[in-house]
Amino acid sequence: MIGFLGAGRVGAQAALEVASAGIDDVTLVDIAPGLAEGEAMDISQKIAETGVDVEVRGSTDFSSLKGSKVIVITAGLARKPGMTRMDLLQKNAGIVTAVAKEVAKHAPDCVALTVTNPMDVMNYVVLRKTGFPKGRVVGMGGILDLSRFKSTISAMLDVSHSSITSLVIGEHGESMLPLPRFTSIGGVPLTKLMDETQISQAIDTTRRVAIDVISKKGATVDAPANGIVRMVKAIAWDRREVIPCSTYLEGEYGVKGICIGVPLVLGANGVQRILPLDLEDGEKAQFLKGAQTIREGIATIESTL
Numbered sequence: 001m002i003g004f005l006g007a008g009r010v011g012a013q014a015a016l017e018v019a020s021a022g023i024d025d026v027t028l029v030d031i032a033p034g035l036a037e038g039e040a041m042d043i044s045q046k047i048a049e050t051g052v053d054v055e056v057r058g059s060t061d062f063s064s065l066k067g068s069k070v071i072v073i074t075a076g077l078a079r080k081p082g083m084t085r086m087d088l089l090q091k092n093a094g095i096v097t098a099v100a101k102e103v104a105k106h107a108p109d110c111v112a113l114t115v116t117n118p119m120d121v122m123n124y125v126v127l128r129k130t131g132f133p134k135g136r137v138v139g140m141g142g143i144l145d146l147s148r149f150k151s152t153i154s155a156m157l158d159v160s161h162s163s164i165t166s167l168v169i170g171e172h173g174e175s176m177l178p179l180p181r182f183t184s185i186g187g188v189p190l191t192k193l194m195d196e197t198q199i200s201q202a203i204d205t206t207r208r209v210a211i212d213v214i215s216k217k218g219a220t221v222d223a224p225a226n227g228i229v230r231m232v233k234a235i236a237w238d239r240r241e242v243i244p245c246s247t248y249l250e251g252e253y254g255v256k257g258i259c260i261g262v263p264l265v266l267g268a269n270g271v272q273r274i275l276p277l278d279l280e281d282g283e284k285a286q287f288l289k290g291a292q293t294i295r296e297g298i299a300t301i302e303s304t305l
């Protein structure tokens with residue numbers, strides 16, 4: 001069973017996709033009365049026609065998450081136009097602290113998948129409050145940033161999305177680190193196909209595009225849900241897929257004591273191993289800038305943990 005803590009826009013869309021793909025049974029929990037139950041009924045009625053036989057339930061009862069293999073945490077406030085992810089810090093730290101305790105109580109063996117923003121800081125909160133081993137706490141951000149980078153490159157070069165392999169690591173926030181040196185178009189390095197100005201333009205667009213979507217439709221939903229489903233599949237099916245995810249570092253990439261996005265092998269029980277990369281000075285500086293933002297975010301709420 002896959003649990004969803006938060007049945008708002010992102011949680012409900014990801015639950016719909018997990019159920020529609022028949023990955024596993026789904027349980028949604030949300031404090032808003034009726035919301036999780038209503039979403040579960042709606043999804044159940046959809047898959048009844050398409051012929052997928054998984055059970056979808058929803059309630060306000062945290063104990064219904066018992067038996068979850070993965071719990072996707074989207075509970076919390078979302079950004080409004082003009083806000084950064086860090087603006088959500090104080091309020092979401094309180095919510096995520098509360099829900100992480102419920103995760104540990106009712107599904108002590110699950111993998112916790114953090115989505116709530118500011119995601120890297122919230123992932124750290126989940127790690128601390130569940131007391132889970134670090135491998136069983138991962139955050140979704142890099143796969144979403146990567147899909148935005150791919151979308152931008154595809155439009156600029158007029159090539160199929162399917163020909164692009166790319167990587168975005170670092171903070172899931174203003175200091176994210178798209179990596180053109182580790183991006184290729186059907187095996188041809190991106191750096192052969194775009195000059196520095198075009199690459200900077202692609203990176204700027206990738207960093208900015210989420211807030212454009214929020215100002216136009218009120219929230220980012222479909223691309224984040226896709227990122228969640230990729231990660232859920234990797235864990236539920238033990239695919240050992242290489243995905244940039246937020247994880248707790250203990251010296252890797254020159255960083256210790258925080259969660260941040262790096263490429264890792266994701267399978268049953270979460271993080272199998274972190275993959276190394278040789279970053280150049282400029283890339284390293286950007287990665288460390290993001291790490292510093294996360295460290296400051298953690299310091300702001302540390303006394304409440």
Ligand code: NAI
Pocket residue numbers: 005006007008009010011029030031032035074075076077078079088092095098099114115116117118119140141144172219220221224
């Ligand atoms: P939303 O407002 O539609 O849904 C949030 C839900 O959380 C609401 O239904 C609310 O009732 C519920 N909730 C609040 N406190 C709760 C608690 N204590 N227990 C259970 N449920 C609780 O927001 P949306 O758009 O679904 O976004 C959710 C979060 O995900 C936000 O923090 C947003 O910034 C973040 N996000 C992160 C992304 C990422 O890449 N990591 C991408 C997109 C959104």
